[in-house]
Structures are given as structure tokens and as C-alpha cells.
Amino acid sequence: MKKVFCVGELLIDFVAEKQGNDLSKATEFSKKAGGAPANVACAISKLGGKGVFVGSVGKDPFGSFLLNVLKKEGVDISLAQVSDTFTTLAFVSLAEDGERDFVFSRGADKELIYDPALKKNFHGNILHLGAATALLGGSLEKAYAKYLFDGLIKEMFISFDPNFRGDLWKDNEQEFIKKCMPFIEKSHLCKFSLEEAQLLSGKTDMYEACDILHEIGAEIITITLGKEGTLVSSENFKKIVPSIIVKPVDTTGAGDAFIGCLLYQIANLDSFNQVFEDNNLLLSMVQKANKAGAITTTNYGAIIALPTKAQLEG
Template identity: 45%
Template sequence: MNVVCMGETLIDFVCTDQNTSMADSTHFIKKSGGAPANVAACIAKLGGSSLFAGAVGHDPFGDSLINELTQYGVKTEFIKRSLKPTTMAFISLMADGERDFVFNRGADSDFDLTQTQINQLLDNAILHLGAATALLGDTLYQTYLKTAQTAKHNQQLISFDPNYRVDLWPNRLAEFIEKSLEFIKLADMVKVSEEELELLTGQSDLAKGCDQLHELGVKIITVTIGAKGCYLSTVAQKSIIPAYQITPIDTTGAGDAFIGALLFQLAQQPTSDYQTLSEYVLFANKVSGLVCEHYGPMTGLNDYQTIIKTTRALKQ
């Protein structure tokens, strides 16, 4: 089954002066990024079928993004070109690999599809919506909503990741919550961080927060909890799936690699069995952890056999 990943692809300029604020950063390296593009690259690298749908500029950065996605094996026929410059993000890193973002938004906001194109896009597909910029409005948001509503009508699996970035929502937190919940109500599976779960539900308790989202119709919830791993929740069962021991360099794209690895497995063998889902999440934790040992969200991606052969201690 194909996994369609819709949203932004962009250029990440990652500061290599670790533990330095953005204001004091000097040295940057160019990396391909964008949450849904990262997910698509992960799925294709693992050996699955993925397609990225979004917009880039008519510029060398747009060329670079399309070329790299193609090299990973991602289908790119639904990438459109905009007269706006390709979207960029500048990222500075702390000693623990955590990040500070500055966005320069451009072409991704212009993505648009007709209903006929949406129907073609969703043929025999899982839909993943990675929402870092998509909820901000513009044409991309309208396309996002039409596509999600069509997939829901078709009873296709919908995955949603709100990808909250504080720099994108200054004084607009209520709007972010409202729009995220709009898509959560359409989704079968939701991936959030601890911070996002509390923002969306007002609950600091993981179980209570997840139950609140389950009441909206979500069947599977994964809450990434950093070095502890992932909290996996269904209506019937909940538990922490442990992480793998890593030495983080850059956590950019870790969550995207996680959801990519999870969707890769669900596309191969759909399931609602909790034990099987736990095994899927354990594998996804490994994929995500290995990404954190490299600069850039795509650099540390590996093929399926390499991941399987990699042995690390579980972090209890």
C-alpha cells in the first residue's frame, strides 16, 4: 500500500556550532527537510512505497529537494512549483540535540489540488498529514482539509502529526489547538509529543490526555517521550515502549522518522492488535534514535535490513 505524505518540504540550514543561540550562530550546513517529506523519505528508505505531495519554488533549492526525495525512492509527481522561493528553516542546536527554529516560509503555502487529483492521489493509499506549516492557512490548508475529508469519506487510514512549532504560532495558540483538533477528529492515528498532548488536551497526565483524544474518535495514539521512548495508547490498552540508547547530535526529524517507520509497517501489514503495534513502535523507536546521531533529518535514515541488524540496549 502507498503512503501519501502531504505538507511542506523545505531546506534546513542546521547550525554546527552546538549549544549556541541562533543570534550567535555562524556555521550552517544545508539539509533537506520538512516533516511530511522526512516521513516519506523514511518509508521509501526502509523499502516501502511513499509519495510526497507539496510545493517548492522554481529555484535551486526546489531542484535539490526534488532530487533528494527521488534518490530516496519517494514518488514526486504531485510536487508542484511555485513562483515563491522554496521554504527554509534555520536551526540551532543545544548540547542535548534539542533545537531552536527560525522559519522563512515560501512556496509550500501555494500547494493546491483539484478534487480529481485528490482522488488519484488517494488511490490505494494511507494518508499522512504532517502539519508544521499546513495549519497556518493559505492554499495548502484548504488542500489539506479537502484531502483529509475525502480520505475519511473513503474510510482510508489517516495519520496526523500536528508538529507544533512555537515560532510559527506567536499569539495564535488557540487557533493552533482549534485547527489541530479539526484534523484529529478525522484521524485514525495521531502522533504527538508530551508538550503537544498537554497543549491540545490541557492534561499533563498521559493516560488522561490520550483518553480525551480517543473520545474524538482516534484509535491509535503515540506520544513520543524523548529518551524514555514512546507512550502507546489505544482505547483498551496503554504502555511505555522503551527507547534505544543513543548519543544525540541533532533531534531534527526524529519524530518524522518514528512515524515513517510506524507507517511503513502498517502499510505492509495493517493491524489493530496491541502486541503487534507495540512491536511496530519498538522498531520505530530504533529508526528514530539512529536518525538523532546525524545532522539533518534524512541523513541518518537506513534501509530495513540495516535497522534490523543494529543492536542497541533498551533505555528503561
């Protein structure tokens, strides 16, 4: 089984306990492990795969907490870096109308240093780039670009999730779009939400959006559509793969469960070429990944709600 190296942020989400208060009024917060690439690594490991986290936390109790959460889920944390900067923190509160009030205190996640020695570990494996904070600058952004361009593309299967966060790119969407382009161009697999596909392609119609994103360079595209399932698109076909019917209580982490489960299955193939050559195989893998996303919505939280292999097969 191939390894899946998940590069990006691992941070603390402080979530206000009581919905309806903005952050100025919230008094109690619960501490949760957050960060999309870290969630993806957990999703893969919970299914029995080899998720490896590549990112940076601070040399503080929050950093230790986060690395312990990943370790407990079976993620390989041997390539995680511990920096002198404090661990990145996000504070989130939901207003009565579901709007998020959000304060972001960026610390250690941006400090990831590119390690050329990793090239030999990466060879023949999968690289997943989850970009929620990675395109915001710092040495993480440089490392990101290096991992992509430093001769790895021919040797690896590259997956990209732009993880657009409106809170982080307020008034700066054009810069986000520009920064995503080289990653879309070089990736074998891109996972978008509908909002991301529309933003990055400039098209509201999702089929037209796929055409534009393929023109940029993405080979396989998945557009996750919540309870409607997923649109899968490659150069020669487009199809919506329905999800299963569930009663969702919290959709946090569904997208990470989806891409984690898809990459877990790709990691189990004898050759990456099978993904490009066998459409039926790709569709069946997306169907399973939909199920992983759906199961995640039936439980509160992100990492804790990710399915195990037994739940996925059940």
C-alpha cells in the same frame, strides 16, 4: 504494498555552523533539506516502502535541490508541485544554552493546490498529514482540509502529526489547538510528542491526555517519549513500549523516523483492520518504530540519519 502519501512542507533549513551565535552574529550556514512530512516520506522509502511526497517548492535552485534529495532517497515526487513563489526557507541558530534563534521565510510550501484527481490514487492507501506549516494558512491549509474531508476517510488510513513548532505559533497556541481538532477527530492514527499531547488535551498527565484525545476522535495514539520509548493508546489499552539503548548525538528527525517506520509497517499489512484488532501486532510495530527513532539519534542530520531496512533489521 500500499503507498503512503505524505502531505505538507518541504523546505530549506539553513543551520548556523557555530553554536553560540544568535542569527544576528552567525556568518556561516549549511543548507539542509527539511520539512517533517518530507522526512517521513524519506523514512518510508529508505526502508523499502512507497513514500509519496505531496507538497510545493519554488521554481528555483533550492526547489530543485530539495526534489533531488527526495528522489535520491527513492521518494515518489510525481505529485510534488512547483510554484512561482520562492522555496520556503528557515534559518536556525543554537545559542550556548541550546535555545533556538529562528527566522522563517514562508514561500512555496503554502501554495499546494488541492487536486481532486488524486482521490483515485489515494484509494485504499495511507494518507499522512504532517502539520508543521500546513495550519499556517495559504492554499496548503485548504488542500489539507480537502484531503481530509473530501470523502477520503472511508477509503484510506489517515495519520496525523501536529508537529507543533512554538517558534511558529508564538502567542497563538489557542488557534493551533483549534485548527488541529478536526484532524484529531478524523485520524486513525495520531502521533504526538508529550508536549503536543498536553497542549492539545489540556491535561498534563499523559494517560488522561490520551483519554481526552480519544474522546475527540483519535483511534490509535502514540506519544513519543524520547529515550523512554512510546506510549501507545487505543480505546481498550495503554502501554509504554520501551526503546532500545543508544548513545544519541543528534535527535533531529527521530519522531519522523518513528512515524515513518510505523506507517511503513502498516502499509505492508493485508488489511488496515489488523492494526485495530490485534494489540500484539500494534505493540510489535511500535517496538520496531522505536528502534528506527533510536537509530536516527545516533547520527547527525535528519534524512541522512534515517535507517535503511538493513540497519533496522540488524
